[in-house]
Amino acid sequence: MRDILDLDRYPLDRPGSPEWHALVDHCRAQLAADGMFSLPGFVTQAALTRAMAEITPLMPQAFTHKRSHNIYFKPSVPGLPDDHPALRKVETASHTLCADQMPQSVPVWIYEWAPFQVFLAAAMELPALFPMLDPLARVNVMTYRTGERLNWHFDRSDFTTTILLQAPEGGGEFLYHTDLRSDDNPNHDGVARLLRGEDPLMQTLRLSPGTLNVFKGRNTPHCVTPVEGSTDRVITVFSYYPRPGVVFSPEERLGFYGREG
Secondary structure (H helix, E strand, O other): OOOOEOOOOOOOOOOOOHHHHHHHHHHHHHHHHHOEEEEOOOEOHHHHHHHHHHHHHHHHHOEEEEEEEOOOOOOOOOOOOOOOHHHOOEEEEEEEEEHHHOOOOHHHHHHHOHHHHHHHHHHOOOOOOEEOOOOOOOEEEEEEOEOOOOOOEOOOOOOEEEEEEEOOOEEOOEEEOOOOOOOOOOOHHHHHHHHOOOOOOOEEEOOOOOOEEEEOOOOOOEEEOOEEOOOOEEEEEEOEEOOOOOOOOHHHHHHHHOOOO
């Protein structure tokens, strides 16, 4: 993995060492303060070049996902009238490659490397993390072309793990508000302010290629601004769970990927 990851800077191959513990402590502190941590240069430039060479020829096979949705990805929310501003519709468009379309690729090798899973579990203060068994959902590569974006939403899972493979010429910035809601307070009025562009606590993050980003998105709304220019934004998304054997239903696969298997 030394050709793929900067293990001198990020010693995932030395679990239990003082350097490994220092990195884990750093990530835990970032998570506590910001609801995320980022490790720039996690993937080497040579591996990024290799990943794009592997992925680019496969892009004609990608599923084009365009949808109008609210921030909750639900048709309705109990207690909210259908015309509440927190339910305002937004537009998302992207192109998705699934794990079964790129089995021998840099993103899949990273995903399946056991020390990466051990490190993520330690950073998240979880007993263990397990790869998905789902042949489609376990690793996705998402591409956003000119004018396309990932719009405002809350995640269903407790955290999301991504690595940016290619940055666009412009746009593609990550916007978020840490813990805008809680399990006890849905803060619908705060959500409405965010969607109107009136949230003074919204933050902006621009990732560089090769950056690992781990993000707690269940109570933190987030989006990516529209891509500008002729260079696509390409990001890989890893799905791990604190229990083994997780798979999507055929209906979920059909909705996300246009096929059941």
